[in-house]
Amino acid sequence: MITDFAWIRPEPAGLYVRPADAWIDPARPVPVALVTHGHADHARSGHGVTIATPETLAIIRERYGDVGEARPLPYGERMALGDDVRITLMPAGHVLGSAQILLECGGERVIVTGDYKRRPDPTCAPFAATPCDLLITEATFGLPVFRHPPIGQEIARLLAARETNPDRAILVGAYALGKAQRVICELRAAGYHAPIYLHGAMERMCRLYEDHGIALGELHTLAAVPKAALAGAIVICPPSALADRWSRRLPDPVTAMASGWMRVRQRARQRGVDLPLVISDHADWDELTATIVEVDPAQTWITHGREEALLRWCELHQRSARALALVGYEDEDE
Numbered sequence: 001m002i003t004d005f006a007w008i009r010p011e012p013a014g015l016y017v018r019p020a021d022a023w024i025d026p027a028r029p030v031p032v033a034l035v036t037h038g039h040a041d042h043a044r045s046g047h048g049v050t051i052a053t054p055e056t057l058a059i060i061r062e063r064y065g066d067v068g069e070a071r072p073l074p075y076g077e078r079m080a081l082g083d084d085v086r087i088t089l090m091p092a093g094h095v096l097g098s099a100q101i102l103l104e105c106g107g108e109r110v111i112v113t114g115d116y117k118r119r120p121d122p123t124c125a126p127f128a129a130t131p132c133d134l135l136i137t138e139a140t141f142g143l144p145v146f147r148h149p150p151i152g153q154e155i156a157r158l159l160a161a162r163e164t165n166p167d168r169a170i171l172v173g174a175y176a177l178g179k180a181q182r183v184i185c186e187l188r189a190a191g192y193h194a195p196i197y198l199h200g201a202m203e204r205m206c207r208l209y210e211d212h213g214i215a216l217g218e219l220h221t222l223a224a225v226p227k228a229a230l231a232g233a234i235v236i237c238p239p240s241a242l243a244d245r246w247s248r249r250l251p252d253p254v255t256a257m258a259s260g261w262m263r264v265r266q267r268a269r270q271r272g273v274d275l276p277l278v279i280s281d282h283a284d285w286d287e288l289t290a291t292i293v294e295v296d297p298a299q300t301w302i303t304h305g306r307e308e309a310l311l312r313w314c315e316l317h318q319r320s321a322r323a324l325a326l327v328g329y330e331d332e333d334e
């Protein structure tokens, strides 16, 4: 039975920081919310006060409108939260603005990772491994079967599909916040400089990234483009648009999907995807375990995903750990 860290506790609505009466990524409106990043399973509108990085606040405003009283906290700056708690946001490497939250109280240091990854990502600041006493880690891909390939390999498969299908469009399903911009940046890094076409639902978030200095190259919406002109074009859309009527405006599209779940063949089949691309914005199994070793906390709490296997791994490695089984996290970003 773990009795330390009594000042922070898992509640059904999220992690509760008792001395500050504040919540981390709460699933319902609260007076004071600390928000790790802009995905819908972490961010929402309706809080009295929202504390987050300036980028995340911009994303929340764009996606959900009202942030209540916004308290921007840039990476690395310390802020008092009530009389007894100090907080610092550290980069999580997940999407633009994504943060781990370092909480300090009574001489104890707690890190809440939020969603994170360790792979390089040109669209956001890299994960900062930070020493702490308690690590509260995500576990979306917390099974040994999840080992993400290098993204360059998946981008090369995408470009190869384009080469072999010059008369067809290549339609890539990718989440509108983070995944889409990362795929675009990696295509540019691989030397693809032709215009990339966007589903209307992707446009505003791509502009927001550009406003924050992330260059995405030449982007167009499909609005006035004749069908024939889209042969050989790469088009990015939300995963939900892959199978809907919207895609009929494209010439015989090859459908691709960029997601860590594409590692599971059945998921790719369910989506009817021709080209599953294993591209994830979450840590894979090796990154999750390596991060626990590197941060080396006295205790690890596991949440947000496949908790059991990582719990077992901690036990096998003589690490004190606990699975939180919080509800409400849907990994929108995949």
Ligand SMILES: [Zn+2]
Pocket: 037, 039, 094, 115, 333
């Ligand atoms: Zn996320």
Ligand SMILES: [Zn+2]
Pocket: 039, 041, 042, 115, 304, 329, 330, 331, 332, 333
């Ligand atoms: Zn998440």
